[in-house]
Amino acid sequence: MHCRLWGAGGVGQTTLAKNLNNELLKNVPSANLSFGVAVWVTVPKLPIDIRKIQPQIASRLDLQVDNEASGESVARKIYQRLKKETSFLLILDDVWEAINLDYVGVPQPEYPAISKVILTSCFSAVCKQMKTDTEMNIFTLKEDESWQLFVKNAGDVANLEYIQPLPKKIAKECGGFPLAITVIGTSMRGKTRVELWEDALKSLRMSEPHKQRCLEKSLHEGILGEHDTYEQAYNRGITLIESLKDACLLEVDKMDFVMGKVVDCVKMHDVVRDVARWIASTFGDEHTSVFQAGIELNEISHIKISASVTKISLVSNKIECRPDCFTKCPKTTSLLLQDNQPLKKIPQEFFWACPALRVLNLSLTSIIKLPSSINSLCQLRALILQSCFELKELPPFANLHNLQMLDCDHTMLHFLPQGMDNLINLRLLSMHGYDLKSINNGFFLKLPSIEMLCLTAVLERPFLMRFHLCRILLTFLLKWIAHHFSIEITPG
Numbered sequence: 213m214h215c216r217l218w219g220a221g222g223v224g225q226t227t228l229a230k231n232l233n234n235e236l237l238k239n240v241p242s243a244n245l246s247f248g249v250a251v252w253v254t255v256p257k258l259p260i261d262i263r264k265i266q267p268q269i270a271s272r273l274d275l276q277v278d279n280e281a282s283g284e285s286v287a288r289k290i291y292q293r294l295k296k297e298t299s300f301l302l303i304l305d306d307v308w309e310a311i312n313l314d315y316v317g318v319p320q321p322e323y324p325a326i327s328k329v330i331l332t333s334c335f336s337a338v339c340k341q342m343k344t345d346t347e348m349n350i351f352t353l354k355e356d357e358s359w360q361l362f363v364k365n366a367g368d369v370a371n372l373e374y375i376q377p378l379p380k381k382i383a384k385e386c387g388g389f390p391l392a393i394t395v396i397g398t399s400m401r402g403k404t405r406v407e408l409w410e411d412a413l414k415s416l417r418m419s420e421p422h423k424q425r426c427l428e429k430s431l432h433e434g435i436l437g438e439h440d441t442y443e444q445a446y447n448r449g450i451t452l453i454e455s456l457k458d459a460c461l462l463e464v465d466k467m468d469f470v471m472g473k474v475v476d477c478v479k480m481h482d483v484v485r486d487v488a489r490w491i492a493s494t495f496g497d498e499h500t501s502v503f504q505a506g507i508e509l510n511e512i513s514h515i516k517i518s519a520s521v522t523k524i525s526l527v528s529n530k531i532e533c534r535p536d537c538f539t540k541c542p543k544t545t546s547l548l549l550q551d552n553q554p555l556k557k558i559p560q561e562f563f564w565a566c567p568a569l570r571v572l573n574l575s576l577t578s579i580i581k582l583p584s585s586i587n588s589l590c591q592l593r594a595l596i597l598q599s600c601f602e603l604k605e606l607p608p609f610a611n612l613h614n615l616q617m618l619d620c621d622h623t624m625l626h627f628l629p630q631g632m633d634n635l636i637n638l639r640l641l642s643m644h645g646y647d648l649k650s651i652n653n654g655f656f657l658k659l660p661s662i663e664m665l666c667l668t669a670v671l672e673r674p675f676l677m678r679f680h681l682c683r684i685l686l687t688f689l690l691k692w693i694a695h696h697f698s699i700e701i702t703p704g
Contacts, residue, residue: 215328215329215330215331215344215345215346215347215348223350223351223352223388223389223390223391224350224390224391225305225332225333225350226305226306226332227390228332228350229303229305229330229332230252230305232303232330233250233252233303236250236301237250247297247299247300247301247327247328248297248298248299248300249272249273249294249297249300249301250300250301250303251268251269251272251273251300251301251302251303252268252272252303252305253265253268253269253302253303253304253305254268254305254306255304255305255306255307255308255311257306257308258308258309259309260308260309260311262283262311262312262315262316263283263286265304265311265316266283266286266287266290266316266317269290269302269316269317269318270286270289270290273290273293273294275289275290275293277289283315286317287314287315287316287317288317289317290316290317290318291317291318291319294317294318294319294327295319297327298326299326299327299328300327301327301328301329301330302318302327302328302329302330303329303330303331303332304329304330304331304332305331305332306332306333307331307332307333307335307338307339307342308333308334308335308338309335309338310338310341310342311342313329313342331344336457351388352387352388352389353388353389353390353393354388355384355388357388358383358384358386358388358393359380359383361390361393361394361397362379362382362383362386362393362396362397363379363397364397365393365394365397365398365401366379366397366398366400366401367401367402369400369401369402369403369404370383370397370400372404374406375404375406375409378406378409378410378412378413379400379409381413382396382400382409382412382413383397385413396412399412400412441663442639442640442663442664443663453478456478457478461480461484462478462479462480463478463479463480464477464478500520500521500522500523500543501521501522501523501524501525502517502521502523502524502525502526503525504525504526504529505525505526505527505528505529506527506528506529507529508529508530509526509529509530509531510529510530510531510532510554511531511532512526512531517539517541518539519539519540519541519542519543520543521541521543521544522543522544522545522546523544523545523546524541524544524546524547524548525546525548526548526549526552527548527549527550527551527552528550528551528552529551529552530552530553530554531549531552531554531555532554532555532556539565540565541565541566542566542567542568543568544566544568544569545568545569545570545571545591546569546570546571547566547569547571547572547573548571548573549572549573549574549577550573550574550575550576550577550596551575551576551577552576552577553576553577553578554578555574555577555578555579556577556578556579556580556602557579557580558574558579558582558583559583560583560584560585561585562583562585563583563585563586563588563589564585564588566589567588567589567590567591568591569589569591569592570591570592570593570594571592571593571594571596572589572592572594572595572596573594573596574596574597574600575596575597575598575599575600575619576598576599576600577600578600578601578602579600579602579603580602580603580604581603581604581605581606581607582603582606582607583607584607584608586607586609586612587607587608587609587610587611587612587631588611589611589612590611590612590613590614591614592612592614592615593614593615593616593617594615594616594617594619595612595615595617595618595619596617596619597619597620597623598619598620598621598622598623599621599622599623600620600622600623601622601623601624602624603620603623603624603625604623604624604625604626605625605626605627605629606620606625606628606629607629608629608630608631609629609630609631609632609634609635610630610631610634611631611634612631612634612635613634613635613636613637614637615635615637615638616637616638616639616640616661617638617639617640618635618638618640618641618642619640619642620642620643621642621643621644621666622644625643628643628655632655632658632659633655633658633659635659636659636660636661637661638659638661638662639661639662639663639664640662640663640664640665640666641659641662641664641665641666641667642664642665642666642667643666643667644666644667
């Protein structure tokens with residue numbers, strides 16, 4: 213029988229497996245731990261070399277192995293030795309890719325499976341490839357368990373009144389990861405100055421996880437392939453997200469309801485995001501990205517933005533308006549300002565400072581209109597204005613030739629913006645709204661690249677038109693509709 217311990221790195225799979233191995237090494241008779249021999253193997257990182265696994269097994273089995281011997285001959289010796297045992301336990305720790313145990317020389321446990329193989333991994337897909345029979349998913353610790361472990365490692369100093377509540381906040385920031393709690397708790401042991409605890413908390417503190425509509429952003433940033441159809445890119449994005457979930461780098465968040473439908477959401481754990489940001493700053497230019505999400509920011513001028521920055525995320529703050537004086541960011545391709553409810557006005561100079569924008573998200577803000585300078589963003593691929601409930605008009609879009617996605621769901625728009633007939637690369641148009649009055653005859657013929665069209669206008673009676681078709685069929689239908697109908701929606 214193959215068993216797997218699966219979970220995010222640092223959650224405790226290795227520790228749990230080591231405890232089991234140590235119990236067996238004590239040679240304490242137990243009906244529950246009756247194995248002839250237990251073998252621990254620390255699997256080397258990629259690329260996995262069978263020749264580095266075999267010596268660890270041979271050493272535990274007291275086998276004499278010639279370093280010059282072939283892998284096949286060593287595998288035969290290991291196989292013959294393990295077959296002599298009534299039962300054996302093989303623990304493979306930190307498996308990054310599937311291992312063919314036949315090549316190693318490990319006999320496949322027969323039914324009824326007395327012998328067992330246990331593997332620990334961060335990757336669910338690896339476990340599936342190795343055909344594990346039983347799965348144990350290791351989760352993060354609860355808040356009270358995290359605190360107990362933190363105190364155990366930090367010592368009595370964590371309970372000092374004049375330092376509280378800083379230790380508890382730090383323990384919480386570790387996100388339930390035993391490894392992080394142990395390392396950070398130990399590093400704070402014996403530190404009695406409040407300043408040290410405040411600095412540690414500041415270094416750890418990250419914003420809460422936010423649900424991201426990352427597929428559209430990835431598509432229009434070019435991550436998923438610009439030449440794919442929208443559906444192909446979307447499917448590719450789903451595959452990438454599932455891979456990240458399997459690797460415990462993303463986790464399922466609570467469901468959301470959008471337009472009466474249940475929508476799956478994912479989030480990234482604080483500690484994982486901390487590591488990702490560290491990698492980005494270590495192996496790239498630390499000034500190329502600015503992430504200041506959910507920190508109660510009310511002015512952009514409060515943060516330092518260099519001219520070399522490429523991505524800016526100021527999601528879920530309280531930004532009221534953008535200052536007239538703003539650093540020019542000629543290389544910025546992504547600007548995320550969604551969920552800044554107080555944001556009502558955007559100055560004309562705003563878009564002139566970021567001429568290379570490809571993705572602009574202003575969803576869940578209180579903007580009433582956009583400045584005409586948005587028409588200067590010739591590289592813009594995605595404009596997301598979802599749930600801007602005060603938005604009543606858009607300026608002409610005549611120069612946005614590269615725009616591929618326009619999402620104006622749940623706005624107060626009465627009419628489509630002028631210049632829409634120039635959006636020859638528009639692939640997705642979504643206008644779920646309540647005040648859209650009309651769409652002119654022949655409008656759809658002017659959108660040759662459209663792949664997904666979502667229009668819902670609700671007044672006193674619902675009108676729903678949703679196309680999600682292949683290009684050939686869609687073009688045929690749109691031509692037919694354009695020649696025969698002018699879509700008009702009026703009260704009553």
